[in-house]
Amino acid sequence: MISELNQRSREIFRMIVDAYVSSGEPVGSRTISRRLGMTLSPATIRNVMADLEEQGLLYAPHTSAGRIPTEAGLRLFVNGLLEIGAVTEEEREAIEAKCNASGRTLPDVLTEATLMLSGLSHCAGLVMAPKSDRPLRHIEFVPLAPGRALVVLVNEDGLVENRVVEVPLGLPSSTLQMASNFLSAKLVGRTLDEARQQVLHEIQEQKTELDEVSRRVVAAGLATWGGSPQDGQFIVRGQAKLLEDVTALSDLERVRALFEALETKEAMLRLLDATGKGDGVQVFIGAENVLFNHSGCSLIVSPFRNGREQVIGAIGVIGPTRINYARIIPLVDYTAKVISRLVG
Structure with a gap:
């Protein structure tokens, strides 16, 4: 539709949209005439505005003489008349x-x-x-309150993800360290999605040297990152x-x-x-x-x-x-x- 507007109609329409974006108020012919430096009379501008309204680009929100752009008009403005600024x-x-x-x-x-x-x-x-899928650089379990630990993951970009997990009461710090060492050996340099299923399989098949409590801690840590990659x-x-x-x-x-x-x-x-x-x-x-x-x-x-x-x-x-x-x-x-x- 932009090709159907002559240069004068385009300029008036652009000024109406600019004024509306700035003020949020309906724009009248006198406002546009002042911005044009009186090169066109308010009567001429009103005629152009009436044509733009007939084409579905403007409408009057109430009985005032002002007009605002329709959604179709804003789309036309964005697609064909918008002069995009630069990021400072x-x-x-x-x-x-x-x-x-x-x-x-x-x-x-x-x-x-x-x-x-x-x-x-x-x-x-x-x-x-x-959900981050970058290879891991660091993983560890940090004790919190009784029965709770913090799992800390750091990926290769330095981004950190933390999760709180439930652990057995009275769990010694040596068990958390063992779980950290085990996961570090399995996961660092790989994404969680790449290694998670393998680690869980080893735990389920008891193919690790971890004791039962350590296996439960590792499984709890991995479970906090379960779900779809699209999550x-x-x-x-x-x-x-x-x-x-x-x-x-x-x-x-x-x-x-x-x-x-x-x-x-x-x-x-x-x-x-x-x-x-x-x-x-x-x-x-x-x-x-x-x-x-x-x-x-x-x-x-x-x-x-x-x-x-x-x-x-x-x-x-x-x-x-x-x-x-x-x-x-x-x-x-x-x-x-x-x-x-x-x-x-």
Whole structure:
């Protein structure tokens, strides 16, 4: 449809969208006339706006003379008229710092990245965190309270994963050390998925030199990492920012429905499925949104990949349809690329 608009219509339409994104308010012909420096009269601009409305790109939310873009209009703007900005050096440094993984768990890194995106975009940040499949560098059991121990895994990238496991009461520290040594010999340099079944098989067949108690500790530690390789975490931060533009009960109901959708595992799977079907940043506007069936919000999301170029997660933001697409798209894109390097 963009080819059907003449240069004047494109410029007026672009200005209407820019003004709407900035203010959230309907845009009138006088506002556009002032921005154009009076090169066109308000009457001429009103005629163009009427044509744009007839084409389904604008609509009047109430009886005022102002217009706002429809979801179809926003899609046209993003696909054909948007001038994407650049990530500043300061923003690059902030993203790199938040994604610094050394000595931190992957969920912690991704949570920080999500909070950062939420703050920079003034939207809610979200990420689907993958289950790490990098080879291990270190593993050990650390005693906690009676009957409990902490399993610490460190992969080759320095990412740390911790799990608390139940162990027999009165377990001596020497048994935990034996379990640590055994798993280190079996797992270090390999991924958990590569070695887990073999170790469990040896334990079940009693083909190890471990005593019964040590075998139970090792089995408990491995069990904490059970499940499908596709298992992961769905992290959402900055949800309160979605309430900043709520002005009516219908808006509040829309945001409430979105909150419910964001809490479901189905949302995580649909998000990953949607991002895996394309390259780079993807934008879902209003009813196109893969997370819910209501209009009024936009999702900007990008996949991140492992060293084999497989999509293993996604990060992005969700906010009102009038979010600053030109600023947020490059932020999401750069963050996804940094995370890809991290988990690759």
